[in-house]
Amino acid sequence: MSEKTVHVDEHRDDEASKLGMWLFIFTELLLFGGLFLVYSVFRVQYHEAFHQSSLELSVTLGALNTVILLISSMTIAMALTAMQKNDQKRALIFIGITLFCAALFLFNKYFEWGAKFHHGLYPGSELMALLDRGHLLYFSLYFFMTGLHALHIVIGMTLLIVCYFQVKNKKINNKDYVLLENGALYWHLVDLIWIFLFPLMYLIS
Amino acid sequence: MANNTTHTIEYKTLVKILLILLFLTFITISVTSIHLGALTVTVALLIAGAKAYLVLSNFMHLKYESLLLRILVAMVFVLFALILVITFIDYAFR
Incomplete structure (x- = not known):
């Protein structure tokens, strides 16, 4: 009787994992796409009101947050490079910087929204109810779109914190780093959305 | 079982990309502060598109991914552009 050895590989398909992440990213892009569609239609209809409302936003804070997000996007890409080079220490540092940038972004957002709230401008406030249709639509879209984006920042941070500890425990290593790749992809998505949100919300004149 | 085939991008390249992105952001802000009328939005969106591409x-890592994935991603943007155009055609001829 001949003996047969059966070779069993651990089931793992990084390509499929990444494809799955991308499919999820497509749904996210279309989610924000729908909001951008609503924004474009009303922007054309209430051109003057949208222009006036956008002047209320601080371009400096918006620009600062753009720079912060772009830097964080680079550092998370660097974390992946470090992992591929089997440099655990650097990978941890880069994920740490990314998380720090994310917190800084939210910190700025807190002040930006805080100033609006202070002036009585927030969804459901008496001031909002008094605004005409164009201004109301602009600020509703502003709060909803930047709010939804901020929620994505929080989700992204959670995902990256998980990645941080997985790298630390060597669950993510230079042979198996697809989780970090997918976490980074999500983070880049957040950056990608902001690239369009910033000029459309802050810079229209 | 080296399963991952992801291309490694050097730190230097990533820094270069960031610098271009920051430069483009700077251009967007300076262009929109001078009033070009309807052109402003077009320029801002074109620059945003370039940044998104980068x-x-x-x-x-899309540069190094399979053709299938690249086409899929492109299709999402084409789909969105189509929805946008069709919506505006609807509004224009109402």
Whole structure:
């Protein structure tokens, strides 16, 4: 009787994992796409009101947050490079910087929204109810779109914190780093959305 | 079982991409502060498109991914553009 050895590989398909992440990213892009569609239609209809409302936003804070997000996007890409080079220490540092940038972004957002709230401008406030249709639509879209984006920042941070500890425990290593790749992809998505949100919300004149 | 085939992008390249992105951000802000009328939005969106392309192809490694994935990503943007155009045609001829 001949003996047969059966070779069993651990089931793992990084390509499929990444494809799955991308499919999820497509749904996210279309989610924000729908909001951008609503924004474009009303922007054309209430051109003057949208222009006036956008002047209320601080371009400096918006620009600062753009720079912060772009830097964080680079550092998370660097974390992946470090992992591929089997440099655990650097990978941890880069994920740490990314998380720090994310917190800084939210910190700025807190002040930006805080100033609006202070002036009585927030969804459901008496001031909002008094605004005409164009201004109301602009600020509703502003709060909803930047709010939804901020929620994505929080989700992204959670995902990256998980990645941080997985790298630390060597669950993510230079042979198996697809989780970090997918976490980074999500983070880049957040950056990608902001690239369009910033000029459309802050810079229209 | 080296399963991952992801291309490694050097730190230097990533820094270069970031510098271009920051430069483009700077241009967007300065262009929109001078009043070009309807052109302003077009320029701002074109620059945003260029930035998105850089992020997608470099930071998100699409440059080194399979053709299938690249086509899929492109299709999402084409789909969105179609929806946008069709919606505006609807509004224009109402």
